[in-house]
Amino acid sequence: MNSVIILLDNPGDWKPYYETNSVLTVSDYLKHKSAGRERRLVINLSNDYSYNSEGYYASLLAQARGHRVIPDVQVINKLESGSGIRMDRSLQKLCYQWITKNDIKDDIWFLNIYFGTCREKGLEKIARFIFDNYPCPILRVGFNTRPKNQIESVQSIPLNALTSDEQDYFAEALDSFNKKVWRSPRLPKTSRYSLAILHDPQEKFPPSDHKALNKFLEIAKKTNVYAELITEEDATRLMEFDALFIRATTSLNHYTFHLSQRAVQHDMAVIDDPLSIIRCTNKVYLNELLEKEKIPAPASMLVFRSNNHSFGEISDRLGSPFILKIPDGSFSHGIKKIAGEEQLQAAFSTLFEKSAILLAQEFIPTEFDWRIGVLGGEPLFACKYHMAKGHWQIYLHSDNGKSKAGLVDTIPIYQVPQQVLKTAVKATSLIGKGLYGVDLKVVNGKAVVIEINDNPSIDHGIEDAILGDELYYRIINHFVRSLETQHR
Structure with missing residues (x-):
């Protein structure tokens, strides 16, 4: 700790x-x-x-x-150098809404930020964004009001320069940032390390369900590791911990990626680390990597918004039907099965709104996909993810917002075909030494990698059905070994 x-x-x-x-x-x-x-x-x-x-x-x-x-x-x-940062359009919009609501007339207005928080309601996301880029206890940030609603300056403020009201808010912010300054230890003896488990309580398809998250807390306590569930709102407390375990669906240009980056910058042990997120979340990158390293994968081609691709052009290379994917989709979102020109053009109109490049892959129908969990280069669990009833994917998303998934069988590692295990482990060696879920199909006796997930599902009663508590012990101990290696 x-x-x-x-x-x-x-x-x-x-x-x-x-x-x-x-x-x-x-x-x-x-x-x-x-x-x-x-x-x-x-x-x-x-x-x-x-x-x-x-x-x-x-x-x-x-x-x-x-x-x-x-x-x-x-x-x-x-x-000191005054190197600046720019806000994206969503944050600019927040600025514009705030200055309009508060009738700000000055060309430059200022915001005080205390450990990533601010007193001004409606500007909390901006305060966290600036703190992510300038982790400093107290900042004074200048914004222009016209025409860009952008950051003009970022400066630190001395503690002794705060007014009485500002002192109150600073104390509250410090208390939230690091509660151990004010509180007695929660455990009767000091824990070896502290682990933040990042999750999103509102997520529809979280990587771990509530029971699994509680299992991580329970097993961490038994191994003398202090673990705590945190959310995006607790991002400013990140430096309070020794390690970060991301149990929210990861994406680039997303708070999960930014927190992973910040954790690595501060020498924390991290799953998922930023490089793994980069390599796994973009299917275009992953497809290129698998091809380069000669890992068996479905035949594929890149489809560009700037080109007028026809159904015949793609099906001549990949067969019919074929699959069309956005690069960063998850849980079967952003994936279409294309069987004709009309379907292709309809998919283009939807998917090209999300990405300038799409990935087309040959369609390989199977009753189930193998999912091999790999931790630190070693197989951790194995599952058969069956297709949703009457559908060609694991998940079936209906137009009314409801979803259903296929059945899952958890299989002892020793019962998994060796070529499936070897291909999964070899594929993850290209990514890193963290926790991964490799999806594979067996086609004509050959294991083919569909994708590698940096943020694999671990749900109570499913992925842990064989190992039970041992699965959670292995993951917690992986963090401990990483931290002990750093200390040595």
């Missing part, structure tokens, strides 16, 4: 707040090396981060000592 150090230039700056043993002066921190290998979270509240200042060296040495520090030197340099 991380213990917390709050660094101040002057202990008097802490007078407005509750007393805590976590406070240390910047000078004392620089003079005295921390004993042992205990992981620490350092919150650097120096009033001066400028190059060669004590505040700057506090962050620099914290990183050298293996501590997690906010802000780190990279962020300090970004603030």
Whole structure:
């Protein structure tokens, strides 16, 4: 578990707040090396981060000592250089709505951000976005009102410059950011490590159901690892933990990817790591990778919005019918079976709205797909995912929003055909050493990889049906071994 150090230039700056043993002066921190290998979270509240200042060296040495520090030197340099960031259209729209509602007339208006939170209702997503890019305790951000609604400046604010009202909000934000500053340990003895399990309670098809998530918490406790379920709203607390386990469906240009990136930047053990997300979530990339490494996969071709592809052109190469996919679809969304020109043009009108490139693949009908779970290069579980009744996919999504899935049989690893296991393990070796789910079909006695999932389903009573609690122990212990390796 991380213990917390709050660094101040002057202990008097802490007078407005509750007393805590976590406070240390910047000078004392620089003079005295921390004993042992205990992981620490350092919150650097120096009033001066400028190059060669004590505040700057506090962050620099914290990183050298293996501590997690906010802000780190990279962020300090970004603030010093004034390198900017741009918001996407959705965040620009939030800005526009807020300045209109609040009748802001100034060309530049300012927002204070405390550990990724702000007092202004409606701007919470913007505050988290800026904190993701500039993890710093207190920021003052300038925005232009016309014509772009974009960020003009990002600066750190000294703690002693806060007004009385701002001090109150800072204290609340710090309490939310790292509750261990104020609370006694929740366990009778200090846990070895802490694990954040990111999930989305509103997700329709989550990678793990509620019972499986509770199993992860239960088994983590038995292995002396403190685990906690967090959501996107807890993103600002990420640095409180030693490891991150993503149990929300991942995607590029999505909060799951951004949090994975931030966790890796702060030397946390992560599943799914950013590189695995990049390699797995885009079917165009994955198809190219499998072809390059000569891993058996369905015949395929790229289809471009800029070209006028015909049904005959594609079916001559792939047969009829064939499958058309968007690159980043999941749970059978964004996939069409095409049997004629009319179907193709209808699919183009829908799918090209989501991506400029589509992937066309040969249609390989089978009664079930193999799903091989692989952890750290070793098979973890095996399932037969049967097609939904009367359908050619595992999931059948109806127009009324309802969905149904095919039956699942969990199979002991020793009963799985060896070529299926070997192909799955070889395929994941191209991705990384994390947790993956490889979907395969057996065609004419040959295992063919359909896709590799960086975020495979682990539901209670299904993927764990053979191993039971052992499956959860193996995943938790994988995090422990990763962290112990880092420490060595």
